Structure formats: C-alpha cells, structure tokens
Amino acid sequence: MDRPVLPLVGAPRAERADAVRNRRQLLATAREMLAEQGVDKLTMDALAERAGLGKGTVYRRFGTRAGIFKALIEDDEQIFQELLLSGPPPLGPGAPPLDRLIAYGAARAAFLIEHREIVRAAIDGRQSVPAGTEMNLSRMHIRMLLRQIPLGAADLDILTVQLTAALEGPFLLYLSATDISDLTLHTQERTAQGWRDLVRRVCRS
Missing domain, CATH: 1.10.10.60 (Homeodomain-like)
Structure with a gap:
C-alpha cells in the first residue's frame, strides 16, 4: 500500500x-x-x-517553445517521483499518510521554486487554464495519501483536485508575478508552513 x-x-x-x-x-x-x-x-x-x-x-x-520547457520539467519530475517511491520518509514510504502529505507539499513547493523559470516558460497560452504542467504526479500522489487518512464521507476526488490546485495552480501564478530570486529560502519556508496548516485543517478528524 x-x-x-x-x-x-x-x-x-x-x-x-x-x-x-x-x-x-x-x-x-x-x-x-x-x-x-x-x-x-x-x-x-x-x-x-x-x-x-x-x-x-x-x-x-x-x-512549441513551451514544449521544450515542459519536456525539461517532465525529465526532472521523473527524479522527483523516485524520491516519492523509494526515498527516505516522510517524503518516501514508511511515514504516516498525513506526515507524507505534509512533506510532499513542502518538497513540491521547493521543486517548483527551484524550477520556477522553466515552469513559467512551460505555460502554454493556448491552454484554456494556464496551469503549467498537467499535475498528474501531484494529483495521483495526493489522492493515494488521502485514501489512507480517515476523512469520513469526504469526496476524495474533489478534495484531491482542490488540494492539487492549492499547491500548484495559484502557486504558479504567484511565481509568475513575483521576483523571489533573493527570497527563495524564505518563500520555501512560508509555502511549506501554509501547506502544513491547510492540510492539517482539511484532514482534521
């Protein structure tokens, strides 16, 4: 599991x-x-x-030109995925699902910040929703972890979409409008804390 x-x-x-x-x-x-x-x-x-x-x-x-940057991001995401599958906990297997979900958000935010210029360039203006990558990795991983957390009658499909968007959609727009080159570490810490607060409230029994 x-x-x-x-x-x-x-x-x-x-x-x-x-x-x-x-x-x-x-x-x-x-x-x-x-x-x-x-x-x-x-x-x-x-x-x-x-x-x-x-x-x-x-x-x-x-x-397209955006396709070059999308390919670069996807190439690096395969390495990121290996950390989820076989890396040390709490990002990798072995930790409680809530701890893994919190760790994932922090790691994913750090990944997006590190790759922010490539992610911006990968946004294709021809898409109806300019959300950058297709977010398959986040969506599937978040859904898998939510299934392991007792959430009662929560609609896991909708909750997964909402948490994925909270982590990646608005965050990408923020990166597109903000120069964080001198505040990278501070931004990572604030984003990780915000994700931690959100997930703990959403997953509160």
Whole structure:
C-alpha cells in the first residue's frame, strides 16, 4: 500500500534509437543554453542550430517553445517521483499518510521554486487554464495519501483536485508575478508552513 504504481511523468513512448538519441541531445543542449544564456534566449530555432539538428526535428519533438520547457520539467519530475517511491520518509514510504502529505507539499513547493523559470516558460497560452504542467504526479500522489487518512464521507476526488490546485495552480501564478530570486529560502519556508496548516485543517478528524 505504501508504494503505489504511478505512471512516470513524461515517460517517453517506445521510440526508434535515433529519436531517443535526438531527444537526449536536445534536452542536454537546452540545459546548456539555459545555464549560459537564460530562458529568454532559448528558442526553437536557436536550439536546433546549437544542437546541429534540423528545425523540423525540433518542431516535431516539442511542437512549441513551451514544449521544450515542459519536456525539461517532465525529465526532472521523473527524479522527483523516485524520491516519492523509494526515498527516505516522510517524503518516501514508511511515514504516516498525513506526515507524507505534509512533506510532499513542502518538497513540491521547493521543486517548483527551484524550477520556477522553466515552469513559467512551460505555460502554454493556448491552454484554456494556464496551469503549467498537467499535475498528474501531484494529483495521483495526493489522492493515494488521502485514501489512507480517515476523512469520513469526504469526496476524495474533489478534495484531491482542490488540494492539487492549492499547491500548484495559484502557486504558479504567484511565481509568475513575483521576483523571489533573493527570497527563495524564505518563500520555501512560508509555502511549506501554509501547506502544513491547510492540510492539517482539511484532514482534521
């Protein structure tokens, strides 16, 4: 019960060897460009030129500029997921579900803060709700933990959506409108405390 089977976020489908190689090369090149030049300089055309691949390859792989950043986030989220599945408690298995839920919110907030520039760039304005990533990881993990907490007749499906939105939706909008470069640790602490207060009230028997 402690180790749910979660779908890997952004896990690529079975692909040809050359397609896998191109994907790895493009993501590695994108990370180099981000480190050297920042988010604003990373465009589809610039990535294709730097990687030495055709523009068509880049457009087929990512679709849009936002798709590049979404792929980068999904790549890092697979590492984050491994901490949930096999890392030390309370984030990983072995702790009471309420403690794991509180720890998850703090860790997820820290992840979003650390990746805030990439998360902002991954927001696709063509989406009806600009919530960034699809939040599959949060939604499934929060739902799994809520099932293990005695909440009476609570509607777990709706509660899961609301807690996921409280953690990720408004938080992403906050990051998009705020420069927190000099206040990262303080923001992480405040966000973790806010999540802890919210979850304890929601899950109070």
